[in-house]
Amino acid sequence: MNLDWIKVRSLLTPDRIALVDPIKNSEWTYKEVNVRAENLAHYLKKNGVTKGDRVALYAPNDISYFDVLLASIKIGAIFIPLNWRLKPIEIKKVVEDAQPKVILHASQISKRLSLVDAALLSLDVDSKEYNEICEHPNHVPFLSESIELESPVMLIYTTGTTGDPKGAIITHNGMVNNSMNTIISWNITHEDITIASAPMFHIAGISGMIIPLMLIGGKVIIDRYFDGTNTNEMIKQYKPTMLFMVPTMYYGLISATNFHKDNLASVHTFVAGGSPPLKEVVNYFVSEKLPLINSYGLTEVGPNNFKLMSETALQHPFSIGYPSFFVEAKIVNDQDEEVEQGQIGELLLAGQHTFAGYWQKQEETAKAFLGDFVRTGDLAKKDENGLFYIVDRKKEMIITGGENVLPSEVERVLNAHPAVKDSVVVGYEHPRYGQSVGAAIIFKDKERSEAELDQYMTDNLAGYKTPKHYLFVDVFPTNSVGKTDKKEIIRLLNEWTTVKTIN
Incomplete structure (x- = not known):
């Protein structure tokens, strides 16, 4: 073909x-x-x-x-x-x-x-x-x-359950169907213009809007490295009609010293994806009556699975909307039974746009599917209007500024440090990045400095994966059944962040 x-x-x-x-x-x-x-x-x-x-x-x-x-x-x-x-x-x-x-x-x-x-x-x-x-x-x-339509066109690498990379197989059929869903859902035409600011090594960066727009004959402005100030100048010069950015980027855009609402006058569609919405960004867009669409997706199912009309986005700014054209969605409990409206369960998605499995990883591929449905690992609910909301992540993946961080991978590196006895890595709230990586540490004997740990972690992991704050403790807090209480660790980290922000 x-x-x-x-x-x-x-x-x-x-x-x-x-x-x-x-x-x-x-x-x-x-x-x-x-x-x-x-x-x-x-x-x-x-x-x-x-x-x-x-x-x-x-x-x-x-x-x-x-x-x-x-x-x-x-x-x-x-x-x-x-x-x-x-x-x-x-x-x-x-x-x-x-x-x-x-x-x-x-x-x-x-x-x-x-x-x-x-x-x-x-x-x-x-x-x-x-x-x-x-x-x-x-x-x-x-x-x-x-x-053949079902042959691979891309391998997009993500983090596996063991911390090792795994390549999601994106087929030609998946890429084309995601693009057609996006074009129809967002009413993209050949007259539309966008700025490619999101990193194009991510599925959202390359397939969120870029490929759909080129299929229909629109124009793409290449933003080599996102910078809030520079991107504001690009918006003023090139007058895009559509923007797709990670919430962290919108934060950087509206907090830049050269930002003014008038900069966005040419834009009729704002889409945020790659990580959960940021309250500060949502509050700004709602206050200015600018509809910001939360695009839900992941590498395995593509970036655009739900659709919100502008007026609905303003009324329900934290909703991801209704399933898009040719996308089937359901929410299931731990027994894989579909839950009733209002109940929380894991979100499953199916359609011609989903991935074909993981490259040379049959066992991981089998775990990712329930029949034709892809397990997202995200907990969701549906309200009385049929709108979907993401309420939590079933998996423990931390999403910081649109980047995925697996706690076990960071813990493995931390625990290899000669002075560290044990560690627990969690995500805590961050006003700009949605989440940041934090770690509770128990030392073997002598306590070490944050600077020493920072250098060690920076030498061994990508910057976005390294802890931004440490809690040095003698023992980890535990819950009623004696297990490490990660919620308490997260609370302590969030408390530190709040105090720091106020100060």
Whole structure:
């Protein structure tokens, strides 16, 4: 089957502007985007990349995401966007699991690839050589491979239950159906413009709005690294009609010194996703009568599963809305029986947009499904109007600024410190990031300083995974049945945060 959608789009609207990169002071039409992808596909194929191979990219938001994804589709290869916030040892684990044929990378941040086999490092996407390959003047059309709808198009890596990475298999069918659901639910048209601020190595960053908008022929402004002040200037200059950001980014946007409500005059649709809504952000948007849509999703089911109309979003700002087109949702108890309206249970989702399983992990894949439904691990409820709400996370995953942190992974690193006897890692409230990582520590003998622990953790984990506050205790608080009382640890951390904020 011909799934080379960028080629079709380039024939339909060849001269329409598709991408704009303010840093590179460049813009590309749909025809030019397709030509770049075809030129890169020729290069990759010449260098041994064939159908089914994995092609990885390690870069901040950049046109190379579009080049590599679209070239991979033409070849029938599988695109892997690597999280550039991970530490070298974490990236090494992902690469060992995925076994990509090549890794394209941005030289400015490539130091963290130090533990990866240098033979895999292909092109520097910031180099003159890369640009000459993609914009070669003697373009030769590329004959795209015939691909099955259920074949993988992307591997998006997330954290497994053991702390080891696992690649969620996103199929062409899943990507296209998520995009169609999004286009219909949010009324996206070819006249819409967005700014790609969310990191594109996340499913929300690349599939939340970017791919749907390009399928329909809209315009994407590339925001290389989000910064509240800079993004405000971009909004004023490029006048986007739609925004998709992590709640933390909205916080940074509205708290920047150059922010003014008038900056947002061109935007008709605001979408927040990637982590639970922040009260400060929600309160601002409600006070200004600007509807902010909470987009619920996860790597395994895609970023957009529910839909809220603008007026409903203002009336129910913490709801995720109604199931979107062609999405089936249900809430079940611990016996996997559907609960009644108002009761809390685990949210399960089904549809053509969901993932196909985890890369080479059959046992983990089996645990992720109940029949055709994907287990989200999130606790939800449905009100009398049929609106869904996320009330808690069944899993203990911490979501800080849109990034997932598994407590057991952080605990394992902490407990390896020679002075640490035991540790408990939890998420506590943070006004900007939703949650931050905190840890209660029992030392073996002599107490160590936070600075020493900070340095040790920073050397071994990505910054967003390291504890931002420690509780040094002789024993962990326990509940009525003698188990460690994590709620009490969270309460103490939240109490510290409140005092610090007031002070």
